[in-house]
Amino acid sequence: MRTVATALAVLFSSTALAAGTVGPAAADSSTALSISSYGDIAVDGVHKRVYISDPAGNKVVVTDYAGKLVATVPDLSGVRDLAITPDSRTVYAAVPGEDAVVAIETSTSTTAARYSTGENTDPQTLAVAGGRVWFMYGQQPSHHLGSFDPAQSTPEMVLDQLPDLGFYDAPELESAGSTLVIGIHGTWSGLAVYDVSSGTPVLRKQGMPAEAANYMNDFALSADAKQIVAASGESPYAATAINTDDLSRTGGYPVEAGNPNSAAIAPDGTIALSTFSWYDKDIFIFKPGAKTPYRTYTYDLNTSGGDTIAGQGLTWAPDGSKLFAIASGNSGTYLRVLDNATRYPVKASVSAPAKATRGKKLSATGKLTSDKSFPSGSTVTITRTDIDSPKGKSLGTRTVSSSGTFSFTDVPPAGGNVTYTAQYGGDATHAPASGKDTVAVSRTPTSLTLNHNGSLYSYGTDVSFTAHLGSTYKNRTVELWVNPFGSDKPNKLVKTGKVSSKGNLSTTVDMTRDTTVTAVFAGDARSAEPGDLLPGQVVRRGLAVLQARDQRQVRRDADRHARHRLPDAHARLVHQRLVRRQRELHHLRRLEVLLLHEVIRLSSHGRAPRKWGPSALSPLGRSAPRVADTPSTTDRRVERAGPDGSVDRGSVPSMSISRIDQGA
Template sequence: MRRRSTSIATALAVILGSTALTALTAGPATADSAKVLPVRSVGDIVVDGTHRRVYVSDPTGGRIVVTDYAGTVKATLTGLPGVTGLALSADSGQVYAAVKDGNRIVSVETETYTRTASHPVGATPGDLEVVDGRIWFAHGTDFGSLDLSGAEPVVRLAQRGDVGFHGGFGMFLASDPAVPGVLAAGNGGDLAVYDVSADGAALRVKGRMNTGVKQLDLTPDGSQVLTSWGDPDYGYGIGAYATTDLAEQEGYPIDAYPNAVRVAPDGSVAGGSFSWYDPDVHIHRPGDPVPVREYDFPNTGDSSGADTLVDGALAWAPDASRVFAVSVNTHGTYTLRALTDPTRELPTLKVSAPAKAERAKKLTVTGRLTSKETPAAGTVLKVTRTDLETPDGKALAGVRTKADGSFSFTDTPAVGGKVTYKVSYAGDATRAPASGSDTVEVSRKATSLSLNNDGKLYAYGKDVTFTAHLGTTYKNRTVAIYADPFGSDKPKKLLKKAKVNSKGNLSAVVDMTRDTAVTAVFAGDARHAAKTVKSTAYAKAKVSTSVSGHYKTGRIGSTTYHYFRKKTDPVFTTTMNHYTGRHQRFQVQVYVQGSWYDAGSEYFALSGGKSVVRLEAPGESGVRARVRSSYVNGSSGDTVNSTTHGAWKYVNFTN
């Protein structure tokens, strides 16, 4: 423990006017699902509806990650450098993967995720499609096929015919299980449809498409090829081309940069777009340019824009219950997102209730159910009321909508406080469920609640009883008493929570080591309002000072003095209850001609609750002085106790 010092001679000089006091030296005193994928890139995505699995290829990592519909990883297939295109066999028994670095197509059994075969194809495979059992694969600006139906695999390359594919954005293929013998191919602004029902590919028709296309798909009725970039009447959109002559038809407008397109077995269209500030996935009914549903990805990165859709990373569940999408953020983190109920409109249900109402009096609740296509008049909506006595909700009579979707009903709340009315729509084949709610503050009587000891000052460590008194209430007789000691290091604490006694009282004891705010809380009941009252009580600091270095003690009059030789320095050790950064105020007074005069004061840091100060001896006899240590609220470095002065300690210097 370090010692501090001050000079009694200097103090005397101040009193006698001979010099200035030298300063004392102060010592150091945080529905749809989303799961992060363990991948470094994304090449393709395919969904196995039979086993409810999602396959995602990672070209950079050389792997295929298999998840369930919730995104939980079930298997990881490694050793596939450059793996990109994926396709599922018609019976869902095999997944085929294009492995670029090995110029091969790998087969994976979907029950056990076992690699069953690896077929060299003599070129670098990319996009994959399975048509009538044959695997079609893009390579360069051309495409070929792998036929596994015979005793030996048969590979045919360069099947594009006289179509001048030449773009550098990749070769894209498209087919649909419902359209046998048809394959669409596109690249660099060129688009073509082929008959692949026999050996090889026979060109049916060729045409043009936008050069920004990132993906193709074929509608299940075989009438259109859809492209991920088209030329709608305004803005951007999904392109649509007739398979008979590749004439451009009305597509599906999108406000941002389109980069994916996938068609469900029922013809519903999922369009994707690269968009930081707009929706990322757009669901359309066949032929309808207005989306029935849109999904906007959140921002999980560190830029102002949200996560974006990976090019071509869209896939439907075969039952159209979900669309799977892979997004990426600014950190390069990839997330598999399962977007539910994609083909059903998302209605809105607005409920409006009065802000306030009187208990036991009738009130009216109104609202409106809206959707792209308004449900028929007479649609029944479920109504639930939640209040203090029925926190889990009570079903009220259902309400029917009018032709414009509006509705209204009346209720007479018997319970005061917050009353919530929730109205729910069950949904139907084309609309998702929806609900809305609003809250009414229903009147309650004022509650009488008091708490004693406000403003009182207590000695350090005294056990003080605080008593809350609760007046008349309806049912609830429970009161909670909390103590919140001053200072950021001690949190508010529940002392007691219980029913008051027959006199309406509840008491709790506080150990008064700090100034303390004590609160009593009544939560309210069905007819009486909640109430909180506070009493702030104050606690003195614990201050004591001991003296050492004296040769005796004795009385001068009725006062006890510590006697020191005129050249011996008194040492004063002050003990005070600890608080981080606390200082004690050390005050010196000198006795001159029958009166005590202030000789100055200084603050000294406490270490472990103690401070040692050495007072320099005057070097002459006949000098009397007194010192005391104090805690001063605010000036001592904190405000957790009330100002407290220790006892004076008297010293007398002799020969």
């Protein structure tokens, strides 16, 4: 049984409706529950607590209205149904594993008493009606009705209070005042209404409308005990509205994509229904007697927060301000909290000019839209948010016309993106809403430059980069960012501060690879870069600088540049020239070694040097010296290929070659 403190519900509901709602609308939320299964849910409106039973976990978890865990009641073997007393002082839990009904004190969320129902009774479902706790007990195929009075010092367990009836499965029990309703789920569904004011159940009516006689998954009883809404198998898909006095059908509430699996009635009569649906709407909210829902909720199967609503998984807060739903998803079970579900949704919009001039008046309009008309004298609060007022500045209220429209004017004192927000606080029948629009307000041009753009430096050179900021209104702070080439060196803020009296801010960079230096000016209320005067608040100037490498890095960096695209065409051109120059230096070094080897050979053998052509000496030519693969232990052979294809072999002492390498 999903229960609320009905006596207090009416009182709280009337208070809330009289006071209305002021301020921004609370956002719906979804919080993961620390349970491994779901049994039942009950709401305590006095302490703002939600009780959820976990049969597999043998516990009841207690959360606040936001779904945050505040307590756990352990050692409740197989705990099933929950029911709360009208004064919200006690939550009763059916605990079949202990053959008992356990009382939980709501002020402390702890076990207050255990009432044994008898050996092998296995109480399953329960309700509080007429001052007594009623429970269904037994095992398949025979369940019976029992009760006890918790006000007695030693409560007497009265069993088999419907001696002529036995139920294959434990029926659902719902109650309001001294009315107790028994509902049979399954293929053949049925209802029976009893008056239990005397402590003995007196049958008032039993039966079921033909439209709802099959596959009832859940039912809800109104706070005044006059109406039942059955989550039944009515076709086409709909819940059935039933008069409690004669159990006749009074209407239906159509849903989509499947039969409803849960029903709940708010204190003001608002009906909430859910379906087990992966891809369609999940929750439907109806006003009494309406044929179409005025609110629906759809949850994505692939997002966190729970997509499908559990059977018998809906219940209202006693004041009707919130609807609680147990939802299951890929990552667990969640408590969804829906705010203002009993009130008509409202859409607020604001229409302001796309651009405006700072210091000059602009005009804007707005509109509230809802399926229900707005009370006379309704107002919206207008707020302006800009660079000077990042938390917003109130521009006062504006009255909403009978058609929901309103208008306002303003003289924006600051430039940049200026946002105007209209906030509607809601009323007894309308939920809060807000809308906004953004205006690009002009600012005075300024400049931001950075020196050394495109310059070339030797490897390891320390270079000072200076940003220069032009005239501004207030802000004189500039950021300097350094981004060396390569994913292993991320972009880094190296300096931030106010520029000097000359408008300059400098930083020194050790040039060990291609580097991009960026200066950033965040702008202010009246100053911005040309080209950024209207929409933006951040001004940037980029600079790409290529540095020279030493010979040991040429091959490694050339490979890296082959794998990564260079920043732009200019950088690629400079890089190509750099690599070509390094190759030339490398071949010239090899040629120097070759010439020294030739001098040693001539001095040892008295031969004249060969007349090689220019192609043989060119660092890019095809002829190249190579060291013999298997030199002797006393000498190292050097082979040289001449332009005519002949090969000249000579030997050079190893010690001489070593000296040449050291000097090279």
